[in-house]
Amino acid sequence: MPVTSVESDAEALTMTLIADFPVGPERLWAVFTDPRQLERFWGPPGWPATFASFDFEPGGRARYSMASPTGEIARGSWEFVAIDAPRGFEVVDSFVDEDGDPIDGMPAMRMTFAFDETERGSRLTNITYFDSLDALEQLTAMGAVEGATLAMNQLDAVLVGLREFAQGKGTRLEILDDQHVRITRLIDGPRELVWRAHTDPDLMRRWMLGPDGWRMSVSEVDVSVGGTYRIAWEPEEGTEGEPFGFDGETLLIDEPRRIVQTEHMTGTDYPSTTNDLSFYEEDGATLVTLLIEYPDAATRDAVLATGMVEGMEQSFERMERVVLG
The missing domain is CATH 3.30.530.20 (START domain)
Structure with a gap:
């Protein structure tokens, strides 16, 4: 499994996921910046993602939805804050409604994605920054650690191709x-x-x-x-x-x-x-x-x-x- 660790830090108000892959950082970059490839792993098993839009530039937005096996829909939005191709990018991730507006009571999170070369391929470091301890605990209680782990562990098939x-x-x-x-x-x-x-x-x-x-x-x-x-x-x-x-x-x-x-x-x-x-x-x-x-x-x-x-x-x-x- 690619994910090697997922750690929450209550003092720093962060959740850090680290995963290692047998491909170069450029391949990782390509997967995370192509919505059709993102759809294959961004949602955890049972909640596949669909990206309706993907305006990949600073200030641009991406909107996605995830459907449960019973048809329940969860929607999200990324606002691209910074892009440093091919080393990483930063977004603000928000829970949104059908119109793309933030949902009251649900936290918005700043996330960074870094792709670094290693001896055996590349490493993804994904850090989520929370505004408060309550927000961190709320997302943890919703299964963010388990969901992120299961989602990223689906990346192997995407990176190397089906055959x-x-x-x-x-x-x-x-x-x-x-x-x-x-x-x-x-x-x-x-x-x-x-x-x-x-x-x-x-x-x-x-x-x-x-x-x-x-x-x-x-x-x-x-x-x-x-x-x-x-x-x-x-x-x-x-x-x-x-x-x-x-x-x-x-x-x-x-x-x-x-x-x-x-x-x-x-x-x-x-x-x-x-x-x-x-x-x-x-x-x-x-x-x-x-x-x-x-x-x-x-x-x-x-x-x-x-x-x-x-x-x-x-x-x-x-x-x-x-x-x-």
């Missing part, structure tokens, strides 16, 4: 905390088709099968916010196993970038999870990212122990053969 980062590495699992895991898989195909493969019942029946010897017996999918779905599998003749399935509700859709759904094992009293599925295309390949929120660590571990990730890899391999091939 170098993920191609040939199969389905990868990252345990983010007790309740969250992130699963990624690079698919060699366009985003629109990968999106359809995940939302079209006819295509789903062709690849979303897990190990050989199983078939999808139910595929009822309403791809609309508030719509419900039900999918189920059963073993083919000669394959051992018991039929099972899942049902849930669609919470958010941003076609073809993101779909968020609840997932519950049909016919059981097991708790539901929230599955946040996103698609990012670069150079003809699509990175599929699934962020799963579990109710607790015990449920997380029980689900992962079923071999879920291995089954997903077999399904993704099948998608590449029968849907994209």
Whole structure:
């Protein structure tokens, strides 16, 4: 993970994040000054950012929003105070409303971004300056330390490019905390088709099968916010196993970038999870990212122990053969 430390200083009224990367400072500079690349990591997992404007000059402003899995929107604004290309820049970061006006009761913070060369690449030093101890404590209580760490730890994939980062590495699992895991898989195909493969019942029946010897017996999918779905599998003749399935509700859709759904094992009293599925295309390949929120660590571990990730890899391999091939 790139982030090496995040420290709050109550006397200096600062929060300092330090992260190291295996690329030069010019590459870091490029990522932080291009809104399309910023969108891939500025929001923490589950709260992806969208920059609506980016006027990168002293006195200019950038406006962004972040959407939660349930559709809750948090909005922010940067005012660019100073720019020293390619070594760093300084902004005033504010919470804003739909019109871009500061929200009463929410602090504005001065932030500096410094990009320095190291023996192995470069170092990001991000310092946030607060006006008061109350403001520092307020942001800390809102999860600023955890959110900043998770956000910056997404930078690896952005810096090196999708194919170098993920191609040939199969389905990868990252345990983010007790309740969250992130699963990624690079698919060699366009985003629109990968999106359809995940939302079209006819295509789903062709690849979303897990190990050989199983078939999808139910595929009822309403791809609309508030719509419900039900999918189920059963073993083919000669394959051992018991039929099972899942049902849930669609919470958010941003076609073809993101779909968020609840997932519950049909016919059981097991708790539901929230599955946040996103698609990012670069150079003809699509990175599929699934962020799963579990109710607790015990449920997380029980689900992962079923071999879920291995089954997903077999399904993704099948998608590449029968849907994209």
